[in-house]
Amino acid sequence: MNNSALFVSLGGVLASAAPVLFAVIGETISERAGVLNLSMNGMILLSAMGSFAVALSTGSVVLGFLAGALIGALVSLVVVFASLTLLQSQVAVGFVLALLCRDLSYFLGSPIMGQVGPRISQLPIPGLEQIPVLGTILFRQDMMTYLSFILVILAWFFIFKTRPGLTLRGIGERPAAAFVRGANVNRLRYLYAVLGGAIAGLAGPIYSLSVKAGWKGTISGLDGIGWIVLSITIFGGWKPFRAAFGAYLFAFLQWLGLVLQPSLPSVPSQVLQVAPFPLMILTLLFVNIGNAEWVERSLARLPENVRRDIAKVLRAMNATPPAALGVPFEKE
Amino acid sequence: MRDSRATRLLFKVGAILFALIVTTGVLFLAKAQPFAAYKYITLGALGSWDVVTNVFVSWxxxxxxxxxxxxxxxxxxxxxxxxxxxxxxxxxxxxxxxxxxxxxxxxxxxxxxxxxxxxxxxxxxxxxxxxxxxxxxxxxxxxxxxxxxxxxxxxxxxxxxxxxxxxxxxxxxxxxxxxxxxxxxxxxxxxxxxxxxxxxxxxxxxxxxxxxxxxxxxxxxxxxxxxxxxxxxxxxxxxxxxxxxxxxxxxxxxxxxxxxxxxxxxxxxxxxxxxxxxxxxxxxxxxxxxxxxxxxxxxxxxxxxxxxxxxxxxKLDSSLAGVLQGTLVLFVVLGQGVRSRILKKTKVKS
The missing domain is CATH 1.10.3470 (ABC transporter involved in vitamin B12 uptake, BtuC)
Known part of the structure; x- marks a missing residue:
């Protein structure tokens, strides 16, 4: 492969990470508020199918994207209504919705399967695209890929640098304390979960109107993405930049699998496509192992200087979930 | 409302009804005839000894x-x-x-x-x-x-x-x-x-x-x-x-x-x-x-x-079964929530 083709493919990696980024940032916002939205996998499929159907019948990609966000918001609304208002298990409701939305998308999507519809086009940025190497990789993308770059920065700024962001972290970490300081915990949780759902819902149309244009039912290759999104959210430690790194790493590994395919003819392509998953488990293990009790206990037995070094490494990798994640809040 | 076997049953039946209503709605959305769909599902599961044994194979x-x-x-x-x-x-x-x-x-x-x-x-x-x-x-x-x-x-x-x-x-x-x-x-x-x-x-x-x-x-x-x-x-x-x-x-x-x-x-x-x-x-x-x-x-x-x-x-996708199963579980879970909410309110009042 010559260099220019390589840069074009690296640009493709950024584009294929865009939907994952939207979904991961959406889930991060929701989980920061204390709401675990496990429905992600089905929700992305349903919003991909729904937005393609809308764009196909109206001819408007804008309406398609709106439909995707709306579907994401509605599915999240069911999750928060069931968990915050009806006090049912978030995991249970999320899991049921993950399966239900997947089957709904296959059922309702079967008439439009394989049809050719509208899609968004490349939008090279004049001037910037001429920059050698970087121009090809960064500035010959479509609108949503540019927005995905901006979204990460915006989300980081909002969560860590603004007052509402502080409250957002508060309602996920210590809802009782946030409540005492005047935050309406449940209303804000509704707000952020639905907002996060709408952002994550955009992942669907980014697939069906751009990255993997069209709707191909069970062979769309989208089934499973949502579960990855949930793992990347953990890997990202609920921090936008680290989450973005996870999303790009995942997209890069999948691309690497495709590139390595010709040189490893004995390995079926389906195996290389799932290669990132064992890696995800390993990273989850590294991210979490510092939280395990036995690690702390065995660390305590080591000599002081060794212990300090290991603890430093563990802390750097470690990610602790928002303390009140999945726990309903009641005023009493 | 009191917590009894009867109310629990009522909510279960309600969940089944809601699941049927939503699934029927989905069928209308797909421009299909709901009754034909339900009829063929029933026939497909009970219509002959052979399909009945298939149900047990899957059970x-x-x-x-x-x-x-x-x-x-x-x-x-x-x-x-x-x-x-x-x-x-x-x-x-x-x-x-x-x-x-x-x-x-x-x-x-x-x-x-x-x-x-x-x-x-x-x-x-x-x-x-x-x-x-x-x-x-x-x-x-x-x-x-x-x-x-x-x-x-x-x-x-x-x-x-x-x-x-x-x-x-x-x-x-x-x-x-x-x-x-x-x-x-x-x-x-x-x-x-x-x-x-x-x-x-x-x-x-x-x-x-x-x-x-x-x-x-x-x-x-x-x-x-x-x-x-x-x-x-x-x-x-x-x-x-x-x-x-x-x-x-x-x-x-x-x-x-x-x-x-x-x-x-x-x-x-x-x-x-x-x-x-x-x-x-x-x-x-x-x-x-x-x-x-x-x-x-x-x-x-x-x-x-x-x-x-x-x-x-x-010409309907077989994932309809999953839609019906999913809505059923969803409404049962939601029904449990509604029931315990109502029970709590009655308790507070009395």
Whole structure:
């Protein structure tokens, strides 16, 4: 492969990470508020199918994207209504919705399967695209890929640098304390979960109107993405930049699998496509192992200087979930 | 409103009605005729002796998966990794069969060893998720999901690599086993295997007895209700979590073994057929109690089998069964929430 083709493919990696980024940032916002939205996998499929159907019948990609966000918001609304208002298990409701939305998308999507519809086009940025190497990789993308770059920065700024962001972290970490300081915990949780759902819902149309244009039912290759999104959210430690790194790493590994395919003819392509998953488990293990009790206990037995070094490494990798994640809040 | 059997039943019936209304709405949205769809699902599941036996063929692995999950739910664990555990059970079963198929041993003995191998495979994969949870701090949901993908990759690699058919490997799976090594089929039926029916029925009875009638089950419940206080009371929590994973893995492994020895007679890429996830839904629907698991699993199996004909007769996708199952579980869960909310309000007033 010559260099220019390589840069074009690296640009493709950024584009294929865009939907994952939207979904991961959406889930991060929701989980920061204390709401675990496990429905992600089905929700992305349903919003991909729904937005393609809308764009196909109206001819408007804008309406398609709106439909995707709306579907994401509605599915999240069911999750928060069931968990915050009806006090049912978030995991249970999320899991049921993950399966239900997947089957709904296959059922309702079967008439439009394989049809050719509208899609968004490349939008090279004049001037910037001429920059050698970087121009090809960064500035010959479509609108949503540019927005995905901006979204990460915006989300980081909002969560860590603004007052509402502080409250957002508060309602996920210590809802009782946030409540005492005047935050309406449940209303804000509704707000952020639905907002996060709408952002994550955009992942669907980014697939069906751009990255993997069209709707191909069970062979769309989208089934499973949502579960990855949930793992990347953990890997990202609920921090936008680290989450973005996870999303790009995942997209890069999948691309690497495709590139390595010709040189490893004995390995079926389906195996290389799932290669990132064992890696995800390993990273989850590294991210979490510092939280395990036995690690702390065995660390305590080591000599002081060794212990300090290991603890430093563990802390750097470690990610602790928002303390009140999945726990309903009641005023009493 | 008082909390009674009657109100509970009322909410269950309400959930079924709501699920039917929503599914009917979905059918209208797809411009289909709802009554025709329901009619063909019913006919597809009950229309002839042959389809009825198919329902039971599908009931066996589903009930086995559900039985295992009831054990992990009792200790409060969400064993989403069950799909991978079924797959590993199928892989170990196939491995044992391949090892022994030309040994000339008694076929019954080979089949028994193959099922045992399946149990081992399922249990090992489940304990891997358990170890990640108890020693690595990895939430069982995410560890399990990752392991599901790894199991699928391993399965596909085996089918396309070391175990491929002579000539060209294909998605249709490994080469079928000799007829003498199929689970014996009942007379007058094309697919029903009495031995696996016995396994499923014994399985759910064992789980019921274990949870409701043994000291082990009582301790499992204690860990599930409150792991911290169980620990303080001297119950070694992590051993109980690991054992419940192992038990669930054994059941999942049997389900995988059944898929290989009695249903497909070979290893195929989607060998778990989604029975693990469906088992989670059944377990949720029966409120994690063993007593209703068998009939509800039978109903879900009937929906699955009944919808197979939909694409042919009505040009509708067979995922309609999943829509109906999903809405049903969703409304039952929502109904529980509404009921306890109303009960709480009445309590405050009185």
């Amino acid at each position: 066996v692995p589903l009930l086995l998966a559900t039985s295992g999950l009831l054990v992990t739910f009792t200790v409060g664990l969400w064993n989403i990794g069950i799909e991978g555990q079924i797959t590993l059970g199928a892989i170990f079963t196939t491995w044992a069969m391949r090892l022994l198929e030309h040994s000339g041993w008694n076929p019954t003995l080979i089949l028994m060893l193959a099922v045992l191998a399946g149990m081992l495979g399922g249990a090992l994969w489940a304990m891997l998720a358990g170890a990640l949870k108890t020693f690595g701090g990895v939430n069982e949901i995410f560890g399990g999901l990752g392991l599901n993908f790894v199991a699928t990759a391993l399965n596909i690699w085996l089918i396309f690599g070391p175990w491929k058919r002579p000539g060209v490997a294909s998605m249709s799976g490994t080469i079928p086993f000799d007829r003498s090594l199929w689970m014996p089929i009942a007379q007058g039926s094309s697919r029903l295997t009495p031995a696996t029916l016995v396994m499923a029925i014994v399985g759910i009875l064992v789980v019921y007895a274990m949870i409701e009638g043994t000291y082990f089950g009582l301790r499992l419940k204690a860990v599930g209700k409150n792991a911290r206080s169980a620990h303080i009371l001297g119950i070694p929590t992590w051993q109980y979590m690991m054992s419940s994973f192992a038990v669930c893995g054994i059941f999942a492994g049997v389900a995988g073994a059944v898929q290989v020895t009695a249903v497909y007679h070979r290893l195929i890429p989607s060998i778990s057929s989604g029975y693990g996830y469906l088992g989670l839904m059944v377990a949720m629907l029966v409120g994690y109690r063993a007593s209703l698991a068998a009939p509800v699993a039978l109903f879900f199996a009937a929906l699955n089998v009944g919808s197979i004909q939909l694409p042919i007769v009505l």
